[in-house]
Amino acid sequence: MEMNLLPFFASALITLVTGFIWYNPKVFGTVWIREAGLTPEALKNGNMIKIFGLTYIFSLMITVILSALTIHQSGAVGMVGGPPLIATAKPSFAAFMADYGTAYRTFKHGALHGFISGLFFALPILAINGLFERKSWKYILINAGYWILTLTLMGGIICAYA
Template sequence: MENVNWIALVVAALSTLVIGFLWYGPLFGKAWMKETGMTEEKAKQGSMPLRFGLSVILAFFAVFFIYANSVITGGMPPDELHGMDVSKYHTFGHGVVHGISCALFIAMPVLVTNALFEQKSFKYMLINVGYWIVTFAIMGGIVNAWM
């Protein structure tokens, strides 16, 4: 763990705020609010710094998992990772693939299962799962490119 690029992990975790601002703002904000029953007044209740702070901490956990599974070993012994020359796989695009894989095989099943039992709409599921697919892709790209 001595070669961890902590700056890349922090930037990747903070990227969730930018993506979230766009995703739940101008892109899908109105649809998301309709699907959740959220109002402008309700959204302003509570501590925004606490929400944002905790969300960045949780994003850091997620990005560290992506880092550990895609950059360190890719889930395989280091000498078997994509053959012997692993440097050509340390690209933004390759990280995106690992991020999307994490979103599809970890985040999506959890989010959809919860939404099914909460009797949420398919549109609600698409908005939230879509956010995490894009977010994990960007986080994976950042940490993989900054090796």
């Protein structure tokens, strides 16, 4: 099973693109700034190259996990010992991949798994942190909504094109 790496690098940009839109003052930015206890002036401080660079690196890490969650054929490849051992796998593996090698490799399917990941993984993590940090539900839901949308888009891209 050949993997195209370009969708991983492209989908990692989704965190930045959706963030620019989601946290824009005309969308949720003004409310988020208030609920986070920040000011627009405070947000101007900081090394933006470092922030955006690390965001992209962390996003690449997320794409690796999303590929395992969205591309079900990865499990079949893992069962034979990974890509280096595909050539020595039993004939039943080749037959399975011939029948199901591209099954569920659509944007829609990946988006579903990305959405589920956001709802059942990102939301609980952010909610737990927010509760202990004494943040409002507005703050928690703005951040969780961002991650649900972002993971939905990332999952769709990875599943359909990787």
